[in-house]
Amino acid sequence: MPLEIVRHDLTKMKVDAIVNAANTKLKMGGGVCGAIFQSAGAGQLQEACDQIGECKTGEAIITDGFNLDAKYIIHTPGPIWQGGSYQEAAMLRSSYWSSLELAKNYQCESIAFPLISTGIYGYPKEEALQIAISTISSFLMKHDMQVYLVVFDKKAFGFSQKLFTSIHQYIDDHYVNEVETFFQRNRIEEIREVEILQQDVYHEAEYSLVDLLDQLDESFSERLLRIIDEKGMTDVETYKRANIDRRLFSKIRNGVDYTPKKKTAVAFAIALRLNMDETIDLLTSAGYTLSRSSKFDVIIEFFIQHGQYDIHEINQVLFTFDQPLLGA
Incomplete structure (x- = not known):
């Protein structure tokens, strides 16, 4: 636990x-x-x-x-x-x-x-x-x-004042405030609506819904277990490094369609020492990503970009910035 x-x-x-x-x-x-x-x-x-x-x-x-x-x-x-x-x-x-x-x-x-x-x-x-x-x-x-x-x-x-200052600076440099993000998202949605109308996808789609469902990528559980094997780690080592309860990990291992909370998925990325691209791939399999409009995400990005994977140190920082903690 x-x-x-x-x-x-x-x-x-x-x-x-x-x-x-x-x-x-x-x-x-x-x-x-x-x-x-x-x-x-x-x-x-x-x-x-x-x-x-x-x-x-x-x-x-x-x-x-x-x-x-x-x-x-x-x-x-x-x-x-x-x-x-x-x-x-x-x-x-x-x-x-x-x-x-x-x-x-x-x-x-x-x-x-x-x-x-x-x-x-x-x-x-x-x-x-x-x-x-x-x-x-x-x-x-x-x-x-x-x-x-x-x-x-x-x-x-x-915790370390040097680390605190570094993270504050990283947030200042990378965090996009919510108002700016709102207008960016609205603009993106407008562009997508135009593209959908132009393509008339409802009549010209190349694949049926059944075809698409047959071609789903591997689930979060499948991808996680594959990465654990590729890293040569044991289940126990993985969930303990991820600060995850043994019973929760058992649900993930036994449920191919299990969808974790975002903080759980990120915890496993930290435990497995994944780089940014690998982290995004793992999060995507659970339906998540990292965004510059979330302080939680920016802090996680900071640690991964700096190759720092001590989950308890990360949680100290998340706690200080009033963000959800990883694992537990």
């Missing part, structure tokens, strides 16, 4: 487990920790934590979710930022990995994380985000679980 970035209140996530950015004494704190305690029921949750006692940085323990929608709360103390020279990165990775392993051991199918250590512990958000995504995606390459990375708003979420 995939990784999804969502803007939401962590305490209201309907998942098997939510993760609390705890302190080592497992006491009620401020920020995310305080909000979880309050929502779960501070008294009963503190009593459960007191029975456990403490938890070392980078490790994780589990309690009931009490009044939360989540069945469990996984508590993990992240590192306090001290400049980066005190194994902070290794401890932060361990916090995510220990939490995921604990969720797996309790048969959790879904889990929601905050950005651990980025509050009062002071971990730089961009670095913390990269560690979170790389650790979670590594886990998901070997295990099936729906993982959410929950942020309260975009201000709590960041």
Whole structure:
């Protein structure tokens, strides 16, 4: 199952487990920790934590979710930022990995994380985000679980300023605004109407409808599975790189006429590292294309043109620009 970035209140996530950015004494704190305690029921949750006692940085323990929608709360103390020279990165990775392993051991199918250590512990958000995504995606390459990375708003979420500037410039250079596109489309439609009238296609078509249906190109499913074989990739490798749920991929494999959502088709193009022409061919087989009048499409084009196929990095950018995410 995939990784999804969502803007939401962590305490209201309907998942098997939510993760609390705890302190080592497992006491009620401020920020995310305080909000979880309050929502779960501070008294009963503190009593459960007191029975456990403490938890070392980078490790994780589990309690009931009490009044939360989540069945469990996984508590993990992240590192306090001290400049980066005190194994902070290794401890932060361990916090995510220990939490995921604990969720797996309790048969959790879904889990929601905050950005651990980025509050009062002071971990730089961009670095913390990269560690979170790389650790979670590594886990998901070997295990099936729906993982959410929950942020309260975009201000709590960041990526490379250089990349942000490059994409902004690319959008400015390539994005065609909707008004201009509207008039372009009207003009194209007028030309097509004239051509149709001139050709009198209803009376002079060379092929009947039956003939045309017999000559359909391969479907999206057929084309996708052929490309996977040509790339020498496995099904599992493909749908995990595409950030796609195993059950959805099964529907695609078993349904020759399955029509995916556009973001799903694009996710597979990214997973298979297709160039622009190959991407357009795959999208066309599902009835889609890429347009300069869509910011989503322009961002996708930017990454493909630059040979960057990390789907989680692409999703970070799409999230920041309020666009649909790939896969999930």
